[in-house]
Structure formats: C-alpha cells, structure tokens
Amino acid sequence: MHLAGIESEWVVDTAASYHATPVRNFFCKYVTGDFDTVKMGNSSYSKIVGIGDISIKTNVGCTLVLKDVRHVPELQLNLIYGIALDRDRNENYFANKKWKLTNGALVIAKGVARGTLYRTNAEIYRDELNAVREEISVDLWHKRIGHMSEKGLEILAKKSLISFSKGTTAKSCDYYLFSKQYRVSFQTSFERKLNILDLIYSDVCGPMEVEFIGGNKYFVTFIDDASRKLWVYILKTKDQVFQVFQKFYVLVEKGTGRKLKRLRTDNRGEYTSREIEEYCSGHGIRYEKTVPGTPQHNGVAERMNCTIVEKVRSLLRTAKLPKSFWGEAVQVACYLINRSPSVPLERVWTYKEVSYSHLKVFGCRAFAHVPKEQRTKLDDKSVPCIFIGYGDEEFRYRLWDPVKKKVIRSRDVVFRESEVGIADDILEKVKKQNGVVPNVITISSTSNHPRSAESTANEVAEQGEQPDDYVEQGEQPDDEQVEYPTHVEQQSQPLRRSERQRVEPSKYPSSEYVLINDEGEPESLKEVLVHQ
Structure with a gap:
C-alpha cells in the first residue's frame, strides 16, 4: 500500500x-x-x-x-x-x-x-x-552478523534485538552460497543438559594451509552443551591443547562459580596425553573420549568447527583479504556465533542484554583517530584501516593498517560499511597522497659498465614499462612490527658490482708487472727469485 x-x-x-x-x-x-x-x-x-x-x-x-x-x-x-x-x-x-x-x-x-x-x-x-529502511535492511544485518541464515535473522527480529522491514527477504548472497553446501545430517538422540558446565565438548581444527601470526596453524574450540556458548583459542601446535584447557577451566569456573563436570573429546593424540587425564582426575572432571571412527558422538564440536570454517570462508571472501587473516576471521566468527539465537541471549553467562548496535561488516573501510600525542600539528587526525575484529573489552575494535602492516585497537573509529575489500585501494591512495616516487632502481644488465639509477629509470620510462623492484622514498623496513605472512615469491637480485675506480699496485713498477705477464706466471720459487 x-x-x-x-x-x-x-x-x-x-x-x-x-x-x-x-x-x-x-x-x-x-x-x-x-x-x-x-x-x-x-x-x-x-x-x-x-x-x-x-x-x-x-x-x-x-x-x-x-x-x-x-x-x-x-x-x-x-x-x-x-x-x-x-x-x-x-x-x-x-x-x-x-x-x-x-x-x-x-x-x-x-x-x-x-x-x-x-x-x-x-x-x-x-x-x-x-x-531508515536503507540503514536497517535485512541484507545489511545479514552481512553484519557474519552471513547468518534468514531464519536466524527472523528469530532476532522477533526478540526485538534487531529491526528491519517486516515481510522483506534477504537477497541471494553469493558469498553465502560459496561457503555452505551441506550433506545429510547425522541424527542423534542425545538430550541437551539443563545446567551450564555439566558437559563441555572440545575439538581441534587444522592444520590450516596458511600460517597465522606467530606460525599458528590450528584452533581449538570448547562448547557448553546447555547453552551452546563457544570459546576458541588459536594454537601453534597441537601439544598446546593441555595448556589452553587449563586456562579455559580457570576462566569458566571463576566466572560462573560452578564446577565443570564432564569433558568430551575425540580419541586423537592431542587429547590422549597423561597430563589431561591426570588433571581431570585431580579436579573431579569426568573425561570422556569417543569411540574411534564415530565422530558423531562428538558431533556438537565437529559441527561447530564446520560452522566456524564456513563463516571464515565467507568473511575472507567478502572482505577480499588474504588467507593469512584466517585467525582474525576465526575470532570474529566466534564472537558472532555467541550472539546467534540461542540460550546465551537470555543472560545465561553475562547477565546483561545482548547488543547488536556495535556490529560492523568485516573487512569494511574504517578510519581510526590518531591521538594528539602521536601526531604533529599538520598531521592527519585519522588513518585509513580495515576492520578485522572486536577487542577483548566491550565496544573496542581491531583494525589493520595496510600501510604500516600492523594491528590497531581503538574505540574512536568511523566506519564505511558499504566499502568492503578495499585494502589495495587504500595503499594506492596513500602512495598518491604522499607523492611517493622511485628512488633507487635495480635492473639486471649484461654489461659490466656501471649504470646510474637516473639513466636506467629514463630508459624504462622510454620503453613505457615500470620496474618491478624498487625502493620507494620514505619507506624503511620495520623489523619490530609483526607483518602478516604473504606468498609473494622473492625474485633473485643481481650481484652488485663495485663502482670504485681500479688503481694499479704501487709496490712493483708497471714494467716488471708487464714483463712477468708476458713471460707467463711463475711456476716455482726459483723462477720468482730469478726475476728479483
């Protein structure tokens, strides 16, 4: 109407x-x-x-x-x-x-x-x-909450946690289709526990094909059976599972005041160590290991890992970020899963109302405020970044600076959620604004004569080509900053020849030097003494 x-x-x-x-x-x-x-x-x-x-x-x-x-x-x-x-x-x-x-x-x-x-x-x-309709469209909420299903969005709308026009449906999302294609589910008869920490599922996922920061290749999940609340930890090796479980045990028991009763895992090597069994026995935890070859008994953790990987695939593909950002995407996926329609929304863990107003589209353009202590009078007051996650504290964001290749945590951020997958555009724009020009150019040459950088650059300009390898003015390598691993193949650099002028030795006169060369090199000490 x-x-x-x-x-x-x-x-x-x-x-x-x-x-x-x-x-x-x-x-x-x-x-x-x-x-x-x-x-x-x-x-x-x-x-x-x-x-x-x-x-x-x-x-x-x-x-x-x-x-x-x-x-x-x-x-x-x-x-x-x-x-x-x-x-x-x-x-x-x-x-x-x-x-x-x-x-x-x-x-x-x-x-x-x-x-x-x-x-x-x-x-x-x-x-x-x-x-208003444009601001709170169902498609925008679908992207904000990590490509959640339309049924999940409808449940959140019924609980008055998000709002969009009634009767509207989400448009077909290619990234959602790229990431989700299910097989027939395995039906089980297990009943969910009534109280939190009565049963915890755990499983390890990995190794990933690309390393995250610090050489991390795995992540481990812990899921509460009663509330389906999720915790995720990034691992470098599988043998770190026991250390992570100790931290998780202290976190949940101190945070809730309840005792962890049962832990269920698969029968793989990272969970069969004597350390875990002795630790569970000493703290009154019933340790359950599934029968080999029946992952359905630990289906909650298996399906959760599948859900996380699907969300990571959607987030990275939407943001057009390299696979080396999978660790950041895993943490964002966990953060969003805990805000899906489930029991945690009813104050089971935090005793607070769940908020969705601070959620932003993963990988969108963001501008972080630069504190006055870190800039001069004429410096920019904001730096363009890429939104990659949420911090530990409430309403704090994690941003990636593609120019300095470092992670920034800030509260003072302005987002442009319509601009996603623009990391390369930010680099190009910063280079143009700073007026960066090549300073030293190294090009392999078959000639033995030294060539100046200026002449080489002129020749390249005349040919209409840009050199592949050059050092830009004002850019210095920063060894202290942690960079995300890249897969750019390193090109072999040509040997650098000294441009110093050759000087003849002054110890021997040139006549004797030529004389020895004319007669050939001496073959014994006796021939050397004869020339003296």
Missing part, C-alpha cells in the same frame, strides 16, 4: 498518554512486540502490538517526527499527545476553537476544533522512511 502524499487526520489530545495510530504503514521506524494494553474510551482494553516513529508533513508544510508512537490496531483515530510535543521545546496554544503548535517564532502545525476534539490534517512523509 503506497501512502506517500495521502492525507490523514490526527486528533490533538492532551489527556492521552502517548501518540497512537491504528495504521501500521504510517511508521518509518517500527519494532514489533507485546507492549502491554491501552484502555479505550468505552472502558475496553486493546493490545499495543508495536512502537515506532512516524514522520508527517503538517498542513503548514513543516516536517514533524512523532516519537514512540503506539500501534493499536483496534483504535479508530490517530492521536497526537500534546504534552509529548512540549517536551521537544514546542508550545501548544488552544484558543477560539483553534490549535497552534509553535517553536519560537516558527509555526509548525495548525488545527481547528470540530465537535469536542481538536483536529489537524497531515501527509505521510516518505523521505524519512526511505532513509
């Missing part, structure tokens, strides 16, 4: 409790839910099925946004709560059967009394609606 330009009549009522309307399509921002009931004029009660904002164009041409309007389908009139308008520094005037809403010298709306009610006419203003 298209309502742009359609007039609607509103009743200005100072005795009402809030703005209200029976028309759902008037709203430009809307949240569904059960928001109690409202008492009608005939003493009956009607349900409030939603709350939102409505943008109207008044009869004097001004735009007025009505905040927190209640959606009451059984209501017969559109109500404007006069006192609510006063809270926005407006003023209501009722005199001579006329109503006027002003803000200083500006008249915002007018109305007249008909019968016992003051009424005004207004048009539904659609520009505000279009802006």
Whole structure:
C-alpha cells in the first residue's frame, strides 16, 4: 500500500498518554512486540502490538517526527499527545476553537476544533522512511552478523534485538552460497543438559594451509552443551591443547562459580596425553573420549568447527583479504556465533542484554583517530584501516593498517560499511597522497659498465614499462612490527658490482708487472727469485 502524499487526520489530545495510530504503514521506524494494553474510551482494553516513529508533513508544510508512537490496531483515530510535543521545546496554544503548535517564532502545525476534539490534517512523509529502511535492511544485518541464515535473522527480529522491514527477504548472497553446501545430517538422540558446565565438548581444527601470526596453524574450540556458548583459542601446535584447557577451566569456573563436570573429546593424540587425564582426575572432571571412527558422538564440536570454517570462508571472501587473516576471521566468527539465537541471549553467562548496535561488516573501510600525542600539528587526525575484529573489552575494535602492516585497537573509529575489500585501494591512495616516487632502481644488465639509477629509470620510462623492484622514498623496513605472512615469491637480485675506480699496485713498477705477464706466471720459487 503506497501512502506517500495521502492525507490523514490526527486528533490533538492532551489527556492521552502517548501518540497512537491504528495504521501500521504510517511508521518509518517500527519494532514489533507485546507492549502491554491501552484502555479505550468505552472502558475496553486493546493490545499495543508495536512502537515506532512516524514522520508527517503538517498542513503548514513543516516536517514533524512523532516519537514512540503506539500501534493499536483496534483504535479508530490517530492521536497526537500534546504534552509529548512540549517536551521537544514546542508550545501548544488552544484558543477560539483553534490549535497552534509553535517553536519560537516558527509555526509548525495548525488545527481547528470540530465537535469536542481538536483536529489537524497531515501527509505521510516518505523521505524519512526511505532513509531508515536503507540503514536497517535485512541484507545489511545479514552481512553484519557474519552471513547468518534468514531464519536466524527472523528469530532476532522477533526478540526485538534487531529491526528491519517486516515481510522483506534477504537477497541471494553469493558469498553465502560459496561457503555452505551441506550433506545429510547425522541424527542423534542425545538430550541437551539443563545446567551450564555439566558437559563441555572440545575439538581441534587444522592444520590450516596458511600460517597465522606467530606460525599458528590450528584452533581449538570448547562448547557448553546447555547453552551452546563457544570459546576458541588459536594454537601453534597441537601439544598446546593441555595448556589452553587449563586456562579455559580457570576462566569458566571463576566466572560462573560452578564446577565443570564432564569433558568430551575425540580419541586423537592431542587429547590422549597423561597430563589431561591426570588433571581431570585431580579436579573431579569426568573425561570422556569417543569411540574411534564415530565422530558423531562428538558431533556438537565437529559441527561447530564446520560452522566456524564456513563463516571464515565467507568473511575472507567478502572482505577480499588474504588467507593469512584466517585467525582474525576465526575470532570474529566466534564472537558472532555467541550472539546467534540461542540460550546465551537470555543472560545465561553475562547477565546483561545482548547488543547488536556495535556490529560492523568485516573487512569494511574504517578510519581510526590518531591521538594528539602521536601526531604533529599538520598531521592527519585519522588513518585509513580495515576492520578485522572486536577487542577483548566491550565496544573496542581491531583494525589493520595496510600501510604500516600492523594491528590497531581503538574505540574512536568511523566506519564505511558499504566499502568492503578495499585494502589495495587504500595503499594506492596513500602512495598518491604522499607523492611517493622511485628512488633507487635495480635492473639486471649484461654489461659490466656501471649504470646510474637516473639513466636506467629514463630508459624504462622510454620503453613505457615500470620496474618491478624498487625502493620507494620514505619507506624503511620495520623489523619490530609483526607483518602478516604473504606468498609473494622473492625474485633473485643481481650481484652488485663495485663502482670504485681500479688503481694499479704501487709496490712493483708497471714494467716488471708487464714483463712477468708476458713471460707467463711463475711456476716455482726459483723462477720468482730469478726475476728479483
């Protein structure tokens, strides 16, 4: 139903409790839910099925946004709560059967009394609606929450944790299809535990084809059976599983005050060490190892690893980042999985409401604020980066600076979620802004004569080609910064010849030197003594 330009009549009522309307399509921002009931004029009660904002164009041409309007389908009139308008520094005037809403010298709306009610006419203003729908579209939420399924988004919307237009469906996402193709699931009859830490599943995934920072190739997961909460740790080798499990055990028991009762893993070597068995026995943990060849008994951990890898594949492909960023993508996937529709949303672990407002699209362009202690008067106040994750503390972001090749943690960040996969563009733009030009050029040559860098650069320019190997002015290698491993093949460098001028030896005269050369090299000490 298209309502742009359609007039609607509103009743200005100072005795009402809030703005209200029976028309759902008037709203430009809307949240569904059960928001109690409202008492009608005939003493009956009607349900409030939603709350939102409505943008109207008044009869004097001004735009007025009505905040927190209640959606009451059984209501017969559109109500404007006069006192609510006063809270926005407006003023209501009722005199001579006329109503006027002003803000200083500006008249915002007018109305007249008909019968016992003051009424005004207004048009539904659609520009505000279009802006809001674009901001909270289902496709944007699909990208923000790591390519979550449409069913999961609908569950979050029903819980009023996210909002988007009702009845809209997500567009076909190629990255989602590239990452997910399932086989028939293995049906089990296991029942989920009632209390947290009654059973923990664990499994190791790896090795990855590309190393993460520090040579890490694996990650290990721990999943609580009751709540399905996930913890993930990056490993360099499989023998670090026992050390990580000790940290995890202290973390969950100190954080919840409950005892870990059972640990279930597969029967691989990293879980069959005597250290783990003795540690579990000493702390009263029942250690369960599945039967060899039956991964279905540890299916929760196996499926979780599959889910994480699929999300990592989607995140990296969307962001157009190299595979060496898989560790950052794994941590982001874990962070988003713990915010999927499950028991943790009901305050099982943190006893706090789950927030989604700080989530951003992985790999999007971000601008991190540079503190004044780290810049001079004329330096830029922000640095372009790539968003790669969330920090340990709440609302702190992890960013990657592609120019300095280092990770930055910052709270003061401006995001551009529509610009994804632009790491190469940032490098090119920074080079152009800094005016970087080649300083020293090394090109292999068959000639033995030294050649200057300037002459070589001129020859290359005349041929219309750019040299492959050169050092840019102002760029120095930084050994202290940790760089992500790359797969660029190192080209063999030509031998560097000395340009120093050759000087004949002064110990022997040139005549004797030539004489010895003419007669040939001496073959014995006796021949040498004869020449003396």
